[in-house]
Amino acid sequence: MRVLVTGGSGFIGSHTVVSLLEAGHDPVVVDNLSNASRSVLTRIGEIAGRQPEFHEADIRDRDTMGSIAASGFDACIHFAALKAVAESVEEPMLYYDNNVGGTIALLEVLVASDITTFVFSSSATVYGDPNKLPVTEDMPTGVATNPYGWTKIMMEQILRDVQGANPDWSVSLLRYFNPVGAHPSGLIGEEPRGTPNNLMPYVAKVAAGELARLSVFGGDYPTSDGTGVRDYIHVVDLAEGHVAALNTHVGDAGVHTYNLGTGKGSSVLEVLHSYENACGKSIPYEVVERRAGDVAANWADVTRAESVLGWKTTRDLADMCADSWRWQQRTR
Numbered sequence: 001m002r003v004l005v006t007g008g009s010g011f012i013g014s015h016t017v018v019s020l021l022e023a024g025h026d027p028v029v030v031d032n033l034s035n036a037s038r039s040v041l042t043r044i045g046e047i048a049g050r051q052p053e054f055h056e057a058d059i060r061d062r063d064t065m066g067s068i069a070a071s072g073f074d075a076c077i078h079f080a081a082l083k084a085v086a087e088s089v090e091e092p093m094l095y096y097d098n099n100v101g102g103t104i105a106l107l108e109v110l111v112a113s114d115i116t117t118f119v120f121s122s123s124a125t126v127y128g129d130p131n132k133l134p135v136t137e138d139m140p141t142g143v144a145t146n147p148y149g150w151t152k153i154m155m156e157q158i159l160r161d162v163q164g165a166n167p168d169w170s171v172s173l174l175r176y177f178n179p180v181g182a183h184p185s186g187l188i189g190e191e192p193r194g195t196p197n198n199l200m201p202y203v204a205k206v207a208a209g210e211l212a213r214l215s216v217f218g219g220d221y222p223t224s225d226g227t228g229v230r231d232y233i234h235v236v237d238l239a240e241g242h243v244a245a246l247n248t249h250v251g252d253a254g255v256h257t258y259n260l261g262t263g264k265g266s267s268v269l270e271v272l273h274s275y276e277n278a279c280g281k282s283i284p285y286e287v288v289e290r291r292a293g294d295v296a297a298n299w300a301d302v303t304r305a306e307s308v309l310g311w312k313t314t315r316d317l318a319d320m321c322a323d324s325w326r327w328q329q330r331t332r
């Protein structure tokens with residue numbers, strides 16, 4: 001399949017492009033490089049043996065996107081978005097414009113070009129503070145605690161409505177839990193700008209000696225050791241989930257919603273100790289106040305993805321930490 005991949009040079013997009021190439025598909029990457037570098041394309045080529053076609057473009061630029069789409073595609077996987085939660089609180093209009101406005105512009109181009117299979121990067125954040133664990137796809141979406149989360153809830157609703165108005169469309173809503181790790185080659189991974197906001201990239205920089213210690217946000221949650229629990233998923237497993245969703249649902253009219261996680265929760269201290277094993281050092285930390293907007297625990301019921309997509313994760317927390325650490329050492 002020839003697949004238009006927006007945001008395909010970013011963290012999850014680049015790993016998915018590798019998985020698409022390895023599965024024999026023909027991904028075409030569109031990225032405005034606002035949070036990625038061009039060299040990612042070369043490194044994808046080193047891993048997969050060939051480089052994808054690349055266009056430096058913004059998804060809000062309807063004219064350019066229209067001329068790219070005119071070359072013909074079987075499907076679109078849409079990763080392009082801004083994703084920094086705290087920045088979204090400071091700059092809400094930037095987030096609504098880029099994420100929601102960008103998605104609407106892209107959908108207009110796809111409708112006009114008759115590209116009818118769409119795979120969307122959604123997030124576990126759409127569940128808000130879940131009242132039951134593990135979360136299943138039929139639970140109602142919740143109340144977001146920040147503009148970034150609202151953009152995901154809004155974009156899911158826009159996609160359900162666009163599918164309703166275009167009943168031949170196949171829309172897959174993939175709700176990622178906490179993607180971490182890197183490609184085992186050490187050639188591609190996450191490149192946060194400035195100080196990382198997310199747990200594993202922060203731990204990686206403490207392990208590397210670039211940051212002094214981890215602040216553990218809250219030690220009094222109702223969890224096994226008092227720290228927050230999340231469902232961490234290796235980015236290569238997540239990438240393979242996209243290929244499974246694409247293969248299963250190309251041309252399959254309807255809205256298909258999946259949790260992509262491991263189905264297993266890990267606490268902040270479990271992640272920290274697993275990372276210590278991976279890097280062979282002790283990682284300094286202190287327990288501080290809870291972070292505003294955090295939930296105590298969140299992990300996925302992945303029964304639907306396993307049974308319908310025939311996909312399940314094969315990499316555990318030790319793999320995630322080992323691959324993150326290899327990537328961290330290469331980027332120093």
Ligand code: NAD
Pocket residue numbers: 006007008009010011012013030031032033034035036057058059060078079080081082083098102121122123124176177178179
């Ligand atoms: P990323 O920032 O590494 O990748 C996003 C890519 O999109 C970047 O390469 C960026 O340059 C590009 N981009 C942004 N706005 C664009 C625009 N207007 N036009 C063209 N390109 C644009 O982020 P990621 O972690 O790979 O996330 C990919 C998707 O997955 C996003 O939609 C994100 O919201 C979603 N998601 C991420 C996580 C996570 O924890 N990383 C969790 C759930 C969902």
Ligand code: WQD
Pocket residue numbers: 083085122123124125149177178197198199200202214215216217218227228229230268291294
């Ligand atoms: C994980 C755990 C923290 C940093 C966020 C977004 C979400 C999604 C993924 C895209 C929590 C704790 C963290 C630190 C800590 N993105 N922590 N010290 O909050 O589950 O999800 O990223 O859709 O929308 O909200 O991930 O990695 O930030 O935190 O103790 O320095 O680690 O409290 O328990 P989160 P995270």
